[in-house]
Amino acid sequence: MRAVIIGATGGIGRALTEALAERTDVTQVYALSRSGETAAHPKVVACEIDILDEKSVSTAATSASANGPIELAIVASGVLSSGPDLQPEKSYRHQSRAAFEQVFAVNTIGPALVAKHFLPVMPRQGRAVFAALSARVGSISDNRIGGWHAYRASKAALNMLIRNYAIEQARRNPDFIAASLHPGTVDTDLSAPFQGNVPDKQLFSPQQSAAHLLSVIDDLTPNNSGKAFDWAGAEIPA
Numbered sequence: 001m002r003a004v005i006i007g008a009t010g011g012i013g014r015a016l017t018e019a020l021a022e023r024t025d026v027t028q029v030y031a032l033s034r035s036g037e038t039a040a041h042p043k044v045v046a047c048e049i050d051i052l053d054e055k056s057v058s059t060a061a062t063s064a065s066a067n068g069p070i071e072l073a074i075v076a077s078g079v080l081s082s083g084p085d086l087q088p089e090k091s092y093r094h095q096s097r098a099a100f101e102q103v104f105a106v107n108t109i110g111p112a113l114v115a116k117h118f119l120p121v122m123p124r125q126g127r128a129v130f131a132a133l134s135a136r137v138g139s140i141s142d143n144r145i146g147g148w149h150a151y152r153a154s155k156a157a158l159n160m161l162i163r164n165y166a167i168e169q170a171r172r173n174p175d176f177i178a179a180s181l182h183p184g185t186v187d188t189d190l191s192a193p194f195q196g197n198v199p200d201k202q203l204f205s206p207q208q209s210a211a212h213l214l215s216v217i218d219d220l221t222p223n224n225s226g227k228a229f230d231w232a233g234a235e236i237p238a
Helices: 011-021 054-064 097-121 149-170 206-219
Strands: 002-006 028-033 044-048 072-075 128-133 176-182 227-230
Touching: 002 011, 011 028, 011 072, 011 206, 028 054, 044 054, 054 097, 072 097, 072 206, 097 128, 097 149, 128 149, 128 206, 149 176, 149 227, 176 206
Parallel strands: 002 028, 002 072, 028 044, 072 128, 128 176, 176 227
Antiparallel strands: none
């Protein structure tokens, strides 16, 4: 299996790269990031990608598929906050166009561009998985406290895209699977400002998270395609 991790220098992305590289069923891991850096391992190939630059995404897809189709692609990039100018909104009064544009660019538009260029280089027959890290807060029916408007909306939109890809790709390959994955709260830079009320047993290390996510991916079937799942494999309602 040839695997691609987009966002491979983030906490979860790096852990996924390292975990996949140790698996005997994986022959190559393409670790894609803006810096082009990665963990040193003979199976790992580092490539640069900017998911907001379509030419960069296209070039990365061509490079990663040069030796054959990609059987597993995971989009592990995302943004929740960035300094005082980008923080999850507690009220609609705090919404801004700039924040929505920044959050949607990374969490929704970027993965869409990745799908545009990586889905065509995935197998036309046999098992293939396209997964993106989403969030439970992207569930509309599970939203009971509101807030975090841009982030919630960007993840809900991402989940809709995953559903779309599942429908479209099933016509091309009946064994294709597209899924949104909620990693839980992971001890990374993304969640660091929001860990205060998270019990220790519910705060995962990146390595724990990677193990959970890969276990969920391994258990997915085409009947699960287009759906969202949490780190334990439980389906998240739309």
